[in-house]
Amino acid sequence: MKIIFQHQFRCATVVTLALLVTPQANSQGMAQGAPPPSTAKSNQCHNHTLVELEDVTARAGIRFEHILAPEARYIVESMSGGVLLLDYDRDGWLDIYFTNAPTVEMALKGQKAKGALYHNNHDGTFSDVTEKSGMATPCFAMGGAVADYNNDGWPDVYITCFGGNVLYRNNGNGTFTNVTAKAGVSDGRWSMGAAFGDYDRDGYVDLMVANYTQFDLHHLPEFGGRATCEFMGIDVQCGPRGLKGAGDSLFHNKHDGTFSDVSKTAGVSDPEGYYGLSVVWADLNNTGRPDIYVANDSMANFLYRNDGKGKFTEIGLESGAALAEDGHEQASMGIAVGDYLHTGRPALFVTDFSQDNTPLYRNDGKWNFEDVSYPSGVGLPSFPWVKWGTAFVDLDNDGWLDLVTASGHIYPQIERAGREQHYKQPKLVQYNLGNGTFCDASEQSGSPILEPRVSRGLAVGDLFNDGQMDIVIENLDGRPTILRNRGVPTNHWITFELAGSVSNRSAIGARIAVTAGGITQSNEIYSGGSYISQNDLRSHFGLGHSSTVEKVEVRWPSGIVDTFGPVASDHFYAVQEQKGIVPADQIRPVPRH
Amino acid sequence: MQEGDYRGAEAGFLQVLRDDPNNVAALGNLGIVYTHLQRFTLAIKTYDRALRIRPNERGILLNAGLIYLRQDDYERARPYFRKLHSLNSKDVQATNLLATCMIYGGQPKAGIEMLKPLIANSPDNGTLYLMGIAYSRIGMEELGDKVFAQLFPEASTNPKSSFLLGQAHYDALQFATAERDFRMALAADPGLTGVHRALGKNYLSVHRYEDAEKEFRAALEQDPNDTSSSYFMGALLTQTDRFAESVPYLERAHEADPSAWATMFYLGKARLKLNELDASITALKSAADLNPNEAAVFYLLGTACRKAGRSAEARVAFQRVAELHKNTLDAQKKALQDQAIVGVR
Numbered sequence: 001m002k003i004i005f006q007h008q009f010r011c012a013t014v015v016t017l018a019l020l021v022t023p024q025a026n027s028q029g030m031a032q033g034a035p036p037p038s039t040a041k042s043n044q045c046h047n048h049t050l051v052e053l054e055d056v057t058a059r060a061g062i063r064f065e066h067i068l069a070p071e072a073r074y075i076v077e078s079m080s081g082g083v084l085l086l087d088y089d090r091d092g093w094l095d096i097y098f099t100n101a102p103t104v105e106m107a108l109k110g111q112k113a114k115g116a117l118y119h120n121n122h123d124g125t126f127s128d129v130t131e132k133s134g135m136a137t138p139c140f141a142m143g144g145a146v147a148d149y150n151n152d153g154w155p156d157v158y159i160t161c162f163g164g165n166v167l168y169r170n171n172g173n174g175t176f177t178n179v180t181a182k183a184g185v186s187d188g189r190w191s192m193g194a195a196f197g198d199y200d201r202d203g204y205v206d207l208m209v210a211n212y213t214q215f216d217l218h219h220l221p222e223f224g225g226r227a228t229c230e231f232m233g234i235d236v237q238c239g240p241r242g243l244k245g246a247g248d249s250l251f252h253n254k255h256d257g258t259f260s261d262v263s264k265t266a267g268v269s270d271p272e273g274y275y276g277l278s279v280v281w282a283d284l285n286n287t288g289r290p291d292i293y294v295a296n297d298s299m300a301n302f303l304y305r306n307d308g309k310g311k312f313t314e315i316g317l318e319s320g321a322a323l324a325e326d327g328h329e330q331a332s333m334g335i336a337v338g339d340y341l342h343t344g345r346p347a348l349f350v351t352d353f354s355q356d357n358t359p360l361y362r363n364d365g366k367w368n369f370e371d372v373s374y375p376s377g378v379g380l381p382s383f384p385w386v387k388w389g390t391a392f393v394d395l396d397n398d399g400w401l402d403l404v405t406a407s408g409h410i411y412p413q414i415e416r417a418g419r420e421q422h423y424k425q426p427k428l429v430q431y432n433l434g435n436g437t438f439c440d441a442s443e444q445s446g447s448p449i450l451e452p453r454v455s456r457g458l459a460v461g462d463l464f465n466d467g468q469m470d471i472v473i474e475n476l477d478g479r480p481t482i483l484r485n486r487g488v489p490t491n492h493w494i495t496f497e498l499a500g501s502v503s504n505r506s507a508i509g510a511r512i513a514v515t516a517g518g519i520t521q522s523n524e525i526y527s528g529g530s531y532i533s534q535n536d537l538r539s540h541f542g543l544g545h546s547s548t549v550e551k552v553e554v555r556w557p558s559g560i561v562d563t564f565g566p567v568a569s570d571h572f573y574a575v576q577e578q579k580g581i582v583p584a585d586q587i588r589p590v591p592r593h
Numbered sequence: 594m595q596e597g598d599y600r601g602a603e604a605g606f607l608q609v610l611r612d613d614p615n616n617v618a619a620l621g622n623l624g625i626v627y628t629h630l631q632r633f634t635l636a637i638k639t640y641d642r643a644l645r646i647r648p649n650e651r652g653i654l655l656n657a658g659l660i661y662l663r664q665d666d667y668e669r670a671r672p673y674f675r676k677l678h679s680l681n682s683k684d685v686q687a688t689n690l691l692a693t694c695m696i697y698g699g700q701p702k703a704g705i706e707m708l709k710p711l712i713a714n715s716p717d718n719g720t721l722y723l724m725g726i727a728y729s730r731i732g733m734e735e736l737g738d739k740v741f742a743q744l745f746p747e748a749s750t751n752p753k754s755s756f757l758l759g760q761a762h763y764d765a766l767q768f769a770t771a772e773r774d775f776r777m778a779l780a781a782d783p784g785l786t787g788v789h790r791a792l793g794k795n796y797l798s799v800h801r802y803e804d805a806e807k808e809f810r811a812a813l814e815q816d817p818n819d820t821s822s823s824y825f826m827g828a829l830l831t832q833t834d835r836f837a838e839s840v841p842y843l844e845r846a847h848e849a850d851p852s853a854w855a856t857m858f859y860l861g862k863a864r865l866k867l868n869e870l871d872a873s874i875t876a877l878k879s880a881a882d883l884n885p886n887e888a889a890v891f892y893l894l895g896t897a898c899r900k901a902g903r904s905a906e907a908r909v910a911f912q913r914v915a916e917l918h919k920n921t922l923d924a925q926k927k928a929l930q931d932q933a934i935v936g937v938r
Contacts (some may be wrong), residue, residue, distance in 0.1 A: 317914055
């Protein structure tokens with residue numbers, strides 16, 4: 001809660017300086033939120049079955065470590081850490097790609113940081129296949145997104161970078177080819193979030209890229225000292241405030257392996273240079289056309305309404321999805337999109353800085369969003385932490401989307417501020433109670449959740465094909481965290497793997513609605529999102545005690561609607577546009593050699 | 594003007610300016626008239642017009658900066674005081690005002706550097722006070738407390754001094770110490786005016802809202818005409834979703850001080866939440882007139898207009914929000930460039 005402290009001071013009469021002054025606990029350049037309202041409650045989970053989230057990182061054979069800049073003197077050293085879940089070899093099992101970035105010192109010496117691609121061995125372990133893949137050192141990497149941009153059935157990878165992004169075409173044989181130059185999607189600025197989406201519904205995915213600030217390794221901003229380079233009285237890295245922003249990019253897929261930059265004509269170029277971090281496409285008003293939501297650091301977020309014919313209108317402010325409820329700007333980092341209320345309208349959950357709540361923008365339809373962060377119970381538990389990757393995910397398969405969030409401060413120097421804030425921070429797990437509110441199970445979820453880390457990207461997916469949604473988190477302070485979801489045995493689930501034929505092959509933007517036990521849930525296939533990360537492209541639903549799904553409706557990006565059912569729960573189904581459920585092999589390409 | 598007939602004075606100075614558009618004295622006085630009439634945007638415009646003609650006019654620079662300072666807008670106040678200071682670096686008032694902007698605007702270290710020359714030459718109490726605040730805000734509480742001990746030597750025996758020391762600790766963001774000082778003052782003199790209010794504000798700063806409410810109620814029992822406590826009570830009730838309860842307090846505060854934009858902001862918010870949209874829009878427009886630089890006001894105004902179906906007005910309000918955000922961003926970029934932290938590339 002924020003109360004404005006106004007003076008009793010009269011102009012042109014300098015009386016006593018004591019009358020001039022008001023206290024401001026945080027007066028540095030970061031966007032700072034209002035304290036929580038006194039009515040905000042932290043609703044701990046009681047009588048709610050919690051899943052066990054087991055840290056299986058070591059057992060899974062994940063040895064990757066993100067490079068750590070111990071002092072993080074420059075903002076470019078604090079922002080990397082995207083994690084991409086993809087089935088690159090189309091064997092039906094999720095593989096993992098971790099991005100990596102060098103320190104500034106390394107970069108100035110021409111040294112690179114190695115990312116890592118891990119192949120899923122189907123037995124709970126993963127093998128490092130980075131070298132073979134050809135994706136070891138794409139760039140000064142931040143995050144990325146996954147989609148099949150050329151509709152050949154193989155998921156391709158776009159890596160966002162500081163100084164030029166990279167598009168890897170999947171060759172279908174475990175290797176990737178850097179096709180950036182030919183495709184024309186380098187951008188060249190400091191890119192953070194990326195997301196594929198077919199905005200003109202021509203059957204090929206286009207690409208939206210959110211750019212952060214202008215930054216030059218050879219003209220580095222000085223560390224600390226002034227205004228936007230201080231935090232709580234201590235010297236810290238400069239930015240983003242005070243640095244020049246960089247506009248965003250929309251690349252239109254020309255169907256021949258190349259893209260054209262349509263940012264300006266589409267109206268999404270961000271000419272003012274807001275500090276873009278994450279981006280996601282979602283059909284927010286059920287028009288069948290995907291809209292764009294961009295989380296901007298320290299600035300209002302963008303909601304670009306897709307008006308059709310290749311044009312977008314920015315309606316963030318008037319829709320209520322750009323700022324906190326009281327109108328202050330937030331340091332937005334990551335985005336989760338999900339129909340947590342079963343209204344058929346996806347809501348937006350946006351992570352941000354510490355001492356600020358994560359807004360949960362309930363979608364009330366007709367482009368009206370309302371921040372229900374505090375009344376829903378998700379606001380208060382998130383308040384102390386600097387939040388990044390996040391996802392709506394049904395952890396307990398009860399049919400209601402829960403929330404997971406990764407945290408970690410941006411300034412290592414925060415330890416010296418002595419204000420009960422730390423560089424390493426815990427994660428958040430919040431369960432959906434099915435009535436518009438969430439309970440906080442972070443403390444009850446045990447050490448894997450409570451262990452403080454400097455976390456960034458987060459992605460969710462069923463890594464072990466057991467019907468339970470697992471969590472992968474990339475940390476800047478060492479190894480990632482793989483949290484295996486042990487699930488609730490009595491609850492059922494269903495997962496769909498979609499393939500477009502008229503629509504784009506990855507079915508990005510397809511809307512799936514399942515009806516089971518009298519409840520209809522909906523989900524969309526999203527590329528990008530979270531914090532510069534990529535979730536499982538399959539669509540998973542928890543079904544509670546329902547062992548049968550009565551009806552499944554898929555609205556494809558093309559506008560075609562396929563309806564089928566009933567289908568049995570606890571299975572993976574392959575669904576092809578206009579054909580319904582098909583054998584998985586029918587939608588997976590034959591590996592090349 | 595001296596008789597308080599500001600409308601008459603406005604007409605008179607406008608007449609003078611019609612005949613002599615470059616009359617700096619008339620512009621300066623017109624700025625003061627607008628300030629008295631709480632038309633701060635016009636006042637600033639008038640002062641800026643005068644400064645284009647005579648950029649080094651001390652009184653005008655001072656008055657323009659003070660308008661922003663009154664609204665806690667240190668960023669905008671700073672250039673006026675910086676200019677004043679550059680004209681005469683020995684100007685104690687200019688130095689103190691510029692240092693105030695720095696210390697309360699998040700740059701206490703720079704504030705200390707600014708004040709150092711004054712400290713070396715038998716500083717006045719205002720300078721010492723600021724120095725104490727700045728030391729405390731950079732974590733050198735002991736040095737800050739030394740300064741405060743020098744300023745308030747009788748704090749342990751004199752309730753008024755305890756109160757002032759509490760104020761100093763409050764400004765220094767040492768809220769627990771400030772609470773102790775205020776409690777000490779109240780123990781010695783339960784009727785001491787202003788302490789309950791100060792304690793209430795102190796509790797607000799540490800989010801102890803129930804305690805804050807008790808103190809504001811006590812302050813209002815002590816003095817029902819305590820405008821400031823009425824304001825804080827109304828704002829607190831608004832921010833704790835007790836909108837209907839908040840309205841009478843805010844209206845009372847507004848009656849007593851029609852120039853306070855924040856009162857109208859909370860009144861507008863309360864009315865909006867009560868779905869009294871026309872009244873909300875009226876209050877928020879008034880807040881926007883009083884402080885056209887506060888994005889939150891325009892955001893709420895836009896929201897209220899949109900809810901009332903007044904789309905064109907909503908659009909204008911949201912445009913202003915975007916404009917203010919952009920201005921802030923530009924100012925911050927410029928600040929880092931000016932300070933040579935980032936180069937122009």
